[in-house]
Amino acid sequence: MPPKIARFLETAELPSPCLVVDVDIVAHNWTELARSLPQARIFYAVKANPANEIVSRLARLGSCFDTASMGEIDLCLRHRVSPDRISFGNTIKKERDIASAFAKGVRLYAFDSEAELEKIARSAPGSKVYCRVLMECEGAEWPLSRKFGCEPEMAADLLVRARELGLDAYGVSFHVGSQQTDLTQYDKALVQASALFDALAERGIELKLVNMGGGFPSRYRTDVPSIEAYGAAIREALARRFGDRQPDVIVEPGRGIVGDAGVIQSEVVLVSEKGGNDQRRWVYLDVGKFHGLAETMDEAIKYRLLTPHDGGETAPVVLAGPTCDSADILYEKADYRLPTALKAGDKVCILATGAYTTTYSAVAFNGFPPLASICI
Template identity: 60%
Template structure:
């Protein structure tokens, strides 16, 4: 936690949980990505944290933007980005949304099947498209499903269809899984990408761009490699699979851009046991899965939690949220060690929460308001 966040929370008088994001950390992260991959364009994944303050900062720094919806496109434009710096990266789009994006000036679109290509050909004639392929996501703490992307062998057909319909088939994208702690994961994916490039070349289609996706991690309880390490590994993989003819590349960091910039302050509402003989206590907070901590689902993301009683003896705890929904339990399968002395009213700091928290918070489930957010 930065000194700026600590000072802000010390002066905050309002009640309820809140997220505080230090924009200086976001700036440092962007510059680190730009330095680690100097020939690669940065397309910030807006969905990670679409706060206007974050988007305006990144737009001013020169970032481009990966948008998942028309609303995110409009937010990026409002923040100062130009349409040529926006990619409509969702492979699942209504045709009228494609038309709206095209009217706003967006010319770069993701596809993963022929039906999506046909939508874009009708609603965004002459646009550039890239085909997303599936990746195994081995090594990711938040693996992705098969929802977005096609098998690599199918990609040449998708891109050839785009070419025949008058679109510019420009490249291939993939995602190695969120919170990917293995820098070599990009090598496996790029081997598949290179094969797609070769097949398309044999069909007379010269692809020019590789979207390296996101997956860049932030630090939670485990150390992660530096951005420089990822940059070096990716460059070696590009050289290995493309030789001296490295294509244009873009990355889509979200979690890695803003995760470590944010801290959530929460309060202990209740500490209890289910049985007098239980060794495990239940600690209920005023924030849970429905208040912004959705990524604790399946206990995939384990956030660092600081307490005012750190240093005291620890004991295992189940951590749950304040709602009456039985799914609002964050860590139970693997209880979380917290101080035995923890009491009702104690304020906890949940670190690494700058990404995928406020945007996941429900509007008013059980009457609880959305997570308050501050960007300083």
């Protein structure tokens, strides 16, 4: 538990549940990453947590911003981020949104298909574009699907096509998977990126950008490598694979910047048993899968919990949310144990919940309000 948040929770009168984010930790994480990876421009992934205080603080630190929608672009512009510090990083954009972003000065766009390239060429002529490439990566806790990116051979053809369409074929992007803890995955991806640079050079196109996406983890139930270790692994991989012709480098951290800066304070609504041969207690919190903890889907992200009875006797539990939806269960298969003294009304803190919580929250499911949030 971050000390400033612990002190704040001692006296604050908050709705329950509520996310509390320590913006100093956000700034610290950003600064550490910038120091560990001096050759990279950091594009904060706004979707991880678009709180005004976070965007404002990172803007003042000099961060760039990776955005998914006009809503996020307008948010950055409101915080006086100049458009040359904004990437429209979603490969799935309505053409009218591309036109709107272009009118506001955004000149950097992601794509992974010919249809998207044509939209960008029409509505953001001459812009820099980078192609997201599908890569086989392992070791990420929040899995990547094949939703984004195209096969490397197609990427090469599309970058050639980009130049034909009058765009600036700027480079490639990839993503090693969110909450990636295997540092060798960056090197494996850079091998493929470097091969694409070579293939395009043979076709007369000099790529300049490697966008390494995100993947930097938060600490949930298990330890993760430090930000410094990530920086070192990426620096070494870049040196190994690109030698003395180093590319422009972008990273797009979200979770790694804000995840461990946030704590959700929730309340136990009910502790019950089911009878029969089912020995486990069921612990129902006032926050669940539809109110901010969507990343417990398939029990993918396993948060750490703090209770007022920690240190006492524990027993296995099933942990669930407060709604009448049978799918609103947080952990049933993961081996969670909680103190036997836990009872309705107790506060339970869910650690490292600064990323991908508030904005995932349902707008009014079961008549409950969305997850409240405060930055300190």
